Amino acid sequence: MPAIQVAGLNKTFNRTNRALVDIHLTVEAGEMVALIGASGSGKSTLIRHIAGLVAADRGNAGGRILIDGVPIQQGGQVSPGARKVRATLGVVFQQFNLVERMSVMTNVLTGFLGQITAIRGTLGLFSKAEKLAALEALDRVGIAQTAAQRASTLSGGQQQRAAIARALVQGAEVILADEPIASLDPASSKRVMDTLAKINCEDGKTVLVSLHQVDYAARYCPRTVALRAGEIVYDGPSTNLTPDLLRDLYSSECDELLAHHQSEESVDLEAQLASQIPATMAATA
Amino acid sequence: MTSIVDNRARTLELPKPELKRSITNVLAWGLFVVILMWSWEGADMRPMELIRDSGNMVQYLYGFFPPNFTEWEIYAQEMLITIQLAVWGTALAVVCSIPCGILSAENIAPWWICQPMRRAMDAARAINEIVFAMLFVVAVGLGPFAGVLALWIHTTGILAKLFSEAVEAIDPSPVEGIRATGATRLEEVVFGVIPQVLPLWISYSLYRFESNVRSATVLGIVGAGGIGMILWEVIRGFQYAETAAIVIIIVVSVSILDVISQRLRKLVI
Numbered sequence: 001m002p003a004i005q006v007a008g009l010n011k012t013f014n015r016t017n018r019a020l021v022d023i024h025l026t027v028e029a030g031e032m033v034a035l036i037g038a039s040g041s042g043k044s045t046l047i048r049h050i051a052g053l054v055a056a057d058r059g060n061a062g063g064r065i066l067i068d069g070v071p072i073q074q075g076g077q078v079s080p081g082a083r084k085v086r087a088t089l090g091v092v093f094q095q096f097n098l099v100e101r102m103s104v105m106t107n108v109l110t111g112f113l114g115q116i117t118a119i120r121g122t123l124g125l126f127s128k129a130e131k132l133a134a135l136e137a138l139d140r141v142g143i144a145q146t147a148a149q150r151a152s153t154l155s156g157g158q159q160q161r162a163a164i165a166r167a168l169v170q171g172a173e174v175i176l177a178d179e180p181i182a183s184l185d186p187a188s189s190k191r192v193m194d195t196l197a198k199i200n201c202e203d204g205k206t207v208l209v210s211l212h213q214v215d216y217a218a219r220y221c222p223r224t225v226a227l228r229a230g231e232i233v234y235d236g237p238s239t240n241l242t243p244d245l246l247r248d249l250y251s252s253e254c255d256e257l258l259a260h261h262q263s264e265e266s267v268d269l270e271a272q273l274a275s276q277i278p279a280t281m282a283a284t285a
Numbered sequence: 286m287t288s289i290v291d292n293r294a295r296t297l298e299l300p301k302p303e304l305k306r307s308i309t310n311v312l313a314w315g316l317f318v319v320i321l322m323w324s325w326e327g328a329d330m331r332p333m334e335l336i337r338d339s340g341n342m343v344q345y346l347y348g349f350f351p352p353n354f355t356e357w358e359i360y361a362q363e364m365l366i367t368i369q370l371a372v373w374g375t376a377l378a379v380v381c382s383i384p385c386g387i388l389s390a391e392n393i394a395p396w397w398i399c400q401p402m403r404r405a406m407d408a409a410r411a412i413n414e415i416v417f418a419m420l421f422v423v424a425v426g427l428g429p430f431a432g433v434l435a436l437w438i439h440t441t442g443i444l445a446k447l448f449s450e451a452v453e454a455i456d457p458s459p460v461e462g463i464r465a466t467g468a469t470r471l472e473e474v475v476f477g478v479i480p481q482v483l484p485l486w487i488s489y490s491l492y493r494f495e496s497n498v499r500s501a502t503v504l505g506i507v508g509a510g511g512i513g514m515i516l517w518e519v520i521r522g523f524q525y526a527e528t529a530a531i532v533i534i535i536v537v538s539v540s541i542l543d544v545i546s547q548r549l550r551k552l553v554i
Contacts, residue, residue: 051465053464053465083467083468083469084467085467086464086466086467087466087467089465089467090465093458093461093462093465095458097459097461097462097465098459098462099459099463099476099477099480099481100481101480101483101484110462110463110468110472110476111466113463113467113468113469113476114466114467115467121468121469121472122469122471122475124475163462166462166466170466170467
């Protein structure tokens with residue numbers, strides 16, 4: 001059974017602005033898929049729909065989204081059981097979405113809220129086993145020493161890893177990451193992407209990650225889905241995403257997607273991409 | 286070349302005062318003066334009497350000096366009761382304001398809960414605590430308990446509004462982060478909203494405690510307990526030396542509490 005199934009999804013903002021157009025997407029369990037596109041192409045909107053945080057257009061145009069075969073929304077209505085489905089779905093956001101005034105530990109413990117009784121959750125009565133599990137998750141992402149600190153005292157990269165730890169304790173089989181590295185420096189970006197890749201590789205979790213820059217997609221994800229103006233314009237192996245194809249797909253927006261190369265080094269971007277792709281293949285093989 | 290010459294030839298001009306705006310200004314000030322004049326009669330303004338009868342005023346003031354502190358123990362005890370009354374009135378109000386405030390926030394509650402709740406809070410706030418005190422004196426009898434109930438209702442109206450404004454100003458993304466874990470609505474509020482607004486809520490509550498101590502000093506006048514009861518008695522008995530002593534005790538206690546609560550507020554923000 002596919003981990004994520006999106007069929008016939010449409011989303012229109014303000015009656016005229018078509019953010020998502022007839023999206024069909026299937027992600028098998030254990031895959032690591034990149035979702036690329038320029039700003040405003042609908043990456044975040046799609047991820048927020050899959051997480052059931054936004055409802056699609058009403059009626060047939062809304063299509064449906066299934067997580068492990070269970071609908072999270074269909075026909076433009078978030079399912080009554082969406083809360084249960086969300087508990088099986090870890091979401092990592094661009095702005096981390098941690099509660100900054102709570103400790104890192106408590107932030108991670110909130111990952112249990114979907115699994116424990118409402119009374120215990122509301123009163124914040126987490127068991128010792130849950131606290132240990134939270135600490136273990138923090139250890140896996142490499143920031144166990146920060147457990148007692150307030151989340152606001154962490155660097156961006158550490159906050160994002162804390163957010164990944166929160167998704168881990170959920171025991172989620174599917175991790176959705178909405179531009180997890182867009183607000184991070186290159187070193188932190190690498191650590192966060194390494195962490196996601198590790199979860200995918202070692203735990204067999206399904207990961208759908210939206211990215212602004214193509215080189216990260218090529219480096220970490222065997223499969224890439226490319227969005228342009230709310231439509232899927234490419235869905236296939238990341239290795240086929242040559243600069244020429246990107247130029248075909250995105251024309252003027254292409255520079256934005258490849259901007260990373262130019263800022264990192266003034267090497268010819270085509271030469272760099274060409275040299276990176278074989279390396280990725282070796283890494284993912 | 287020509288461009289340089291142009292730059293020199295150009296002179297800076299101040300913007301001309303707009304005719305429309307200056308007329309509006311004059312009209313606004315005129316209206317303000319008219320309102321003041323119109324209210325003169327109704328407010329029974331007699332400034333000349335202050336000057337003409339200043340001798341009487343001085344004599345009246347002499348009655349207050351020196352303040353008579355012989356019964357200071359009773360005054361201090363009543364002042365303490367006043368503070369205790371404010372403590373309970375504020376504490377109960379804070380407890381009720383948390384649900385009422387959250388339910389009055391547009392970003393949390395649907396409009397059909399939010400609007401009625403806001404109107405209820407408006408009503409609680411619109412009626413002065415003295416009025417509530419008079420009503421509760423009839424209901425539960427003379428004494429501080431009536432004062433506690435009066436402060437409780439009035440302060441709930443105020444704090445619920447302030448709390449809900451704090452809730453409406455939160456960052457929604459952490460709440461979404463909590464929602465994405467499969468949390469219930471209540472858990473979203475407990476883990477996503479309250480940690481964000483807590484410092485403001487504490488600050489508002491302490492500020493209302495200060496104000497409630499001030500309000501509680503007059504609640505006694507309508508029989509709702511505290512130092513106001515004695516104050517009213519000595520004023521009616523023309524015991525001005527005792528009145529002065531009580532007023533001094535009130536001023537000193539309120540000032541001390543203000544300082545303490547300000548310190549506490551700085552700590553939480």
